[in-house]
Amino acid sequence: MKKTMSDYELIEKFVKGEQSCFETLIQRHKNKVFAYISLYIRDQALAEDLFQDTFLKVIQSVKSGKYYDNGKFISWVMRIAHNLIIDHFRRVKQLNTVSNDDYESDLFNSKKFAEANVEDHMIKKQIQKDIRNLISQLPDDQREVVILRHYSGLSFKEIADITDVSINTALGRMRYALINMRKMMEEKKISLTFN
Amino acid sequence: MALTSTPFLSYHEIQVDKIDIYDDAYGFYQEFNDVMNLLEQVKPVPSKRLTKRLIERVRQMN
Numbered sequence: 001m002k003k004t005m006s007d008y009e010l011i012e013k014f015v016k017g018e019q020s021c022f023e024t025l026i027q028r029h030k031n032k033v034f035a036y037i038s039l040y041i042r043d044q045a046l047a048e049d050l051f052q053d054t055f056l057k058v059i060q061s062v063k064s065g066k067y068y069d070n071g072k073f074i075s076w077v078m079r080i081a082h083n084l085i086i087d088h089f090r091r092v093k094q095l096n097t098v099s100n101d102d103y104e105s106d107l108f109n110s111k112k113f114a115e116a117n118v119e120d121h122m123i124k125k126q127i128q129k130d131i132r133n134l135i136s137q138l139p140d141d142q143r144e145v146v147i148l149r150h151y152s153g154l155s156f157k158e159i160a161d162i163t164d165v166s167i168n169t170a171l172g173r174m175r176y177a178l179i180n181m182r183k184m185m186e187e188k189k190i191s192l193t194f195n
Numbered sequence: 196m197a198l199t200s201t202p203f204l205s206y207h208e209i210q211v212d213k214i215d216i217y218d219d220a221y222g223f224y225q226e227f228n229d230v231m232n233l234l235e236q237v238k239p240v241p242s243k244r245l246t247k248r249l250i251e252r253v254r255q256m257n
Binding site for chain 1: 215217218221223226227229230231233234236237238239240241245246248249250252253254256257
């Protein structure tokens with residue numbers, strides 16, 4: 001049986017010149033990284049840029065020997081993404097040009113949707129839009145914890161490390177986020193009418 | 196006496212890798228099942244075009 005290489009084994013091979021190993025890492029972690037950035041940043045073009053920048057920064061750091069394995073490669077990558085997002089907001093704040101563009105990602109890039117009937121497609125699209133709106137209306141710190149836990153699958157310990165808060169604070173933010181989202185769901189009468 | 200017992204599990208056989216102990220302790224998934232189910236409906240993934248473009252940029256770097 002073929003053994004799956006660990007993240008660190010892939011990094012070691014990549015540093016030694018095996019290009020394809022980094023591509024394997026991208027394929028392995030791209031969804032977690034993209035989910036975090038795209039749900040945090042509403043501007044899709046910007047989210048795509050930051051997504052690419054994250055992996056390019058990872059390469060630079062790995063090649064300059066800044067990565068030390070502690071078995072948490074993805075947690076380290078997410079910290080890089082987090083820092084890039086913070087840097088972006090700092091720059092925007094300096095320029096004083098806050099974008100309010102409504103972000104609607106291509107959630108339907110699957111061929112399956114072509115086969116679904118139009119009504120189901122529209123209901124599903126509306127529900128997904130509502131959910132994105134719910135997430136986007138959360139305060140930044142609560143939104144970040146929900147995304148990192150639910151969509152990127154990080155542990156609360158990892159989330160606490162990335163966001164520089166205690167585990168209790170991260171847990172508290174998660175609880176408040178879920179309470180707020182439930183309240184908004186009730187106010188806006190959002191429910192799962194499509195399965 | 197007919198004994199029905201559960202198979203013995205050693206400490207090392209218990210899989211805890213994918214379980215977050217805090218999630219478990221706080222019971223978020225039980226208490227907020229409705230919200231979690233709603234969140235499940237959104238699954239952001241990078242497009243193939245974006246992934247391809249990233250891989251091309253990575254290749255150019257080397």
